[in-house]
Amino acid sequence: MKTYLLPAFILFSISPTSCQEKPSVKETGARAAPERRVGGSCECCEAWRDGLPEQLSWQTTISPEGEPGEPLEVSGTIYRKDGKTPAAGVILYVYHTDREGRYSRGAGATECARRHGLLRSWMKTGADGRYRFRTIRPASYPQSTIEQHIHAIIKEAGMGEYWIDDFVFDDDPFLTAALRNRLAERGGSGILRPLKNQQGVWLAERDIVLGKNVPGY
Numbered sequence: 673m674k675t676y677l678l679p680a681f682i683l684f685s686i687s688p689t690s691c692q693e694k695p696s697v698k699e700t701g702a703r704a705a706p707e708r709r710v711g712g713s714c715e716c717c718e719a720w721r722d723g724l725p726e727q728l729s730w731q732t733t734i735s736p737e738g739e740p741g742e743p744l745e746v747s748g749t750i751y752r753k754d755g756k757t758p759a760a761g762v763i764l765y766v767y768h769t770d771r772e773g774r775y776s777r778g779a780g781a782t783e784c785a786r787r788h789g790l791l792r793s794w795m796k797t798g799a800d801g802r803y804r805f806r807t808i809r810p811a812s813y814p815q816s817t818i819e820q821h822i823h824a825i826i827k828e829a830g831m832g833e834y835w836i837d838d839f840v841f842d843d844d845p846f847l848t849a850a851l852r853n854r855l856a857e858r859g860g861s862g863i864l865r866p867l868k869n870q871q872g873v874w875l876a877e878r879d880i881v882l883g884k885n886v887p888g889y
């Protein structure tokens with residue numbers, strides 16, 4: 673996953689605890705086949721498992737009621753590698769900073785999950801491959817020129833989790849031409865073109881193609 677150096681005060685806001693695991697052999701009745709690893713290194717990506725709800729929906733609301741910030745709604749379709757067939761049963765895990773640019777109030781059981789802050793959630797696609805999340809628009813890290821971004825991790829059955837390009841914002845002045853040229857476009861372009869509706873909600877769409885530009889996929 674693309675990572676950034678976090679200011680020390682963000683890291684210091686992290687607090688400790690333990691971790692959740694896959695269903696046991698006893699629960700599944702059989703030893704699970706090893707997952708195929710794709711996408712290279714993925715720092716702290718395993719945090720997607722931490723706090724994973726038993727039931728997942730195709731849509732989620734990330735920010736709690738009253739969370740400061742401009743409301744944002746992102747939706748799209750996740751396709752198989754062919755770019756045409758909707759992909760069912762895919763987990764999309766996302767997390768992002770708050771309006772101050774901090775991964776604040778992390779409450780996960782593991783340090784990695786806590787580093788993802790409070791604003792994190794999951795979706796699981798149905799037969800139509802659709803997903804949607806409602807949240808607030810993240811801010812750049814404090815005193816930085818890092819573009820606003822939402823991290824995204826994909827988990828498919830039988831395969832290890834892998835990161836795809838961050839969701840970023842076309843209208844963000846920090847998303848420079850040089851930066852755009854460096855984007856890997858893993859899973860396809862992550863550049864959102866948000867439009868604000870009459871209710872003041874930023875609306876944006878992004879379709880995702882599984883494995884696109886992901887090494888070893």
Ligand SMILES: [Fe+2]
Nearest residue numbers: 676769821823
């Ligand atoms: Fe980040």
